[in-house]
Amino acid sequence: MNEQPDAPTRPAPEPASPDRPAARRPGGRSARVRAAVHQAVTDLIAERGYGTFGVAEVAARAGVADSSVYRRWGSLEALLMDVVVSRLTERSPVPHTDSLADDLRAFAAKAAEDxxxxxxxxxxxxxxxxxxxxxSGEAARDRFLGARAEQLQAMLDRARARGEEPPEVLDVLDVVLAPIYLRMLFGVGPLTPQYVDTLVDRLLAARRPPS
Structure with missing residues (x-):
């Protein structure tokens, strides 16, 4: 009987170490699908507004199957909130300076720009x-506010660690964000830099002890 040559053995991969990190696949298909679906939703909202399209049209425009969208997000409302929260937390992170006043002014300016x-x-x-x-709207509200509140709280905690007296998260929402959103929704005057700075001034003035 002819003996078969031994099959060549493949060397074992070297273990990961601080000097040789394990190779990772950047992003991958999941990240590409998410980006494509988010872009499709953003485009459809800008073109026609909410309530004029469904999951099937989002999936078709993104080039994915309906089932992929439902499997990942469950509903159109959940997908919409994911898009909005992503826009806030990934594209508009809370600023990190060495001053609470500078942080708040930069945050308010970016919110107005968004x-x-x-x-x-x-x-x-x-x-x-x-x-x-x-x-479903209540769940969306909790996620929408929770994501922003978490970032704001981190900013306020940094200020407190520096010895400053920061406001509460709800104060920032009430005095800074709410007027920006309402003015934009109702078209009551432009969101000028002077107006946005005035909102921050009001918030900071409320924190100062009476003279």
Whole structure:
């Protein structure tokens, strides 16, 4: 009987170490699908507004199957909130300077810029509409506010660690964010840098002890 030559053995991969980190596949298909679906939603909202399209059209425009969208997000409302929260937390992170006043001014300016952009008002109107859909709207509200509140709290905690006296998260929402959103939704005057700075001034003045 002829003996078969031994099959060549493949050397075992070297273990990961601090000097040789394990290879990772950057992003991958999941990240590409998410980006494509998010872009499809943003484009459809900017073109036609919320309530004029469904999951099937989002999937078709993103080049994925309907089942992929439902499997990942479950519903159109959940997908919309994921898009909005992603825009806030990934594209508009809370600033990190060495001063609470500078942090708040930069944060307020970016919030005004976000809702004044090409698709900012459409996304803001979408959030308001989704929030009015009952129990699913309440869950969307909690996620929308929770993501932003978590970032704001980190900014305020940094200020407190520096010895400053920061406001509460709800104060920032009430005095800074709410007027920006309402002014944009109702078209009551422009969001000028002077107006936005005035909101921050009001918030900071409320924190100062009476003279």
């Amino acid at each position: 809702v004044s952009g090409p698709d900012g008002l459409a996304l803001l109107r979408t959030v308001v509409t989704v929030l009015a859909t009952g129990p």
